[in-house]
Ligand SMILES: Cc1cc2nc3c(=O)[nH]c(=O)nc-3n(C[C@H](O)[C@H](O)[C@H](O)COP(=O)(O)OP(=O)(O)OC[C@H]3O[C@@H](n4cnc5c(N)ncnc54)[C@H](O)[C@@H]3O)c2cc1C
């Protein structure tokens with residue numbers, strides 16, 4: 125008999141969720157983690173640290189109170205780097221502890237070391253100074269995540285040039301900054317530093333911001349980011365970078381078109397690569413894609429059926445939220461209880477302001493020729509929006525023009541990533557306009573915008589019918 129039913133490689137959201145799901149089914153499970161701390165990118169270098177820094181930036185800058193009381197409250201005081209990082213470290217430690225306790229509570233063994241497949245049913249674990257361990261298993265869950273991609277143009281290692289992991293080891297807050305890459309990471313960090321009053325230039329090779337968003341929301345976000353002070357350079361790349369040895373001298377970057385930028389810190393966020401090197405997958409016949417990502421089928425099985433892969437290591441959408449769901453579905457499948465993942469997945473983007481969406485965009489519906497109506501509700505005409513001063517916020521609901529079934533939800537503004545869940549739940553349940561009309565919402569709340577946006581859509585439908 126094998127030592128384990130499931131060996132999980134990696135302890136990020138995908139690994140933790142997969143291990144706990146298998147333990148709930150009464151399986152013998154072990155998690156192998158190469159780092160001395162649990163939690164992967166989500167707990168240590170990505171999701172939670174960046175979201176905590178966002179809250180800190182909003183607090184230290186007095187951003188949320190701007191304009192509310194008729195007094196200038198921005199930049200309440202000069203923030204130091206230790207002010208900036210204090211809470212991030214507290215939240216990170218708490219999350220590592222939570223994960224360790226969760227695994228322990230479910231009887232999941234944890235082994236520190238680098239895991240690799242010695243053969244299709246054996247994971248070998250190597251850790252410095254310790255004897256090698258060989259774990260035999262019925263199933264393997266690869267949940268090894270991803271790492272920032274480092275373009276060779278930049279001298280990483282210099283304390284002023286960061287990837288999204290190293291930005292958490294800042295020695296001083298920047299006086300001026302270039303962020304390379306206008307993906308989610310680049311946009312979120314650009315907003316955070318701009319909210320602290322730091323001049324930020326965002327260089328993005330594509331012509332638009334976060335192209336997976338509904339066009340209206342991508343444009344709105346761009347306008348709000350510019351209003352926050354982020355200088356946008358779309359359709360550009362960085363051509364040269366000079367980082368002088370003297371720390372007091374500025375870093376000089378030339379971007380396509382010839383513009384020269386002088387800053388004291390650079391953040392490069394131009395994508396991530398899957399952590400598959402050294403896992404021994406190719407030898408077993410597991411197929412890998414261009415950036416090393418593991419290729420899987422609908423139930424997250426690799427080309428070797430008892431080896432599953434989930435989370436960032438399989439590529440898009442590469443979110444903590446989706447990684448956990450994939451792990452749950454994969455483990456249920458492995459142990460004979462097949463489920464399918466939710467057909468609608470949300471996006472929560474923690475820019476300033478937040479943007480969130482679930483379901484279809486207007487462009488997607490137009491391309492597919494689906495008849496729809498868009499209902500909008502501005503936070504400026506919502507009492508709670510007025511109270512909190514979030515007057516630029518917007519909720520848009522897309523309904524099928526005939527059945528009035530909800531097809532998509534888009535939110536920009538304070539609490540967007542929370543607000544979207546009302547619409548997400550309706551989408552998953554297959555609900556339509558009547559749900560929002562017949563629901564009594566708390567007053568005053570931003571959630572009431574669901575009713576207002578629905579009435580806006582119904583009003584248009586009536587006008588068309590007449
Ligand atoms: C700056 C930033 C902000 C983000 N914000 C959000 C957000 O707001 N919302 C959201 O949903 N997602 C967000 N994400 C994405 C999210 O962090 C990832 O999608 C998520 O962490 C992926 O989980 P995972 O378990 O697949 O991988 P990871 O969290 O990367 O964990 C993989 C683990 O495997 C370990 N490992 C790797 N190789 C081996 C090996 N050979 N042996 C043993 N262990 C190994 C690693 O050390 C790591 O601990 C963000 C990412 C970044 C970088």
Ligand SMILES: NC(=O)c1ccc[n+]([C@@H]2O[C@H](COP(=O)([O-])OP(=O)(O)OC[C@H]3O[C@@H](n4cnc5c(N)ncnc54)[C@H](O)[C@@H]3O)[C@@H](O)[C@H]2O)c1
Nearest residue numbers: 305306307308309310327328329361393394395442472473
């Ligand atoms: N809130 C969230 O859900 C959240 C937050 C942060 C990160 N993430 C996840 O982390 C992952 C990685 O994020 P990311 O932003 O690093 O990668 P990304 O691939 O999403 O974006 C990288 C961006 O850099 C641009 N780019 C690439 N090379 C460039 C160059 N030479 N010059 C200028 N621009 C260039 C690309 O066009 C792209 O827009 C994503 O999968 C994302 O979903 C999610």
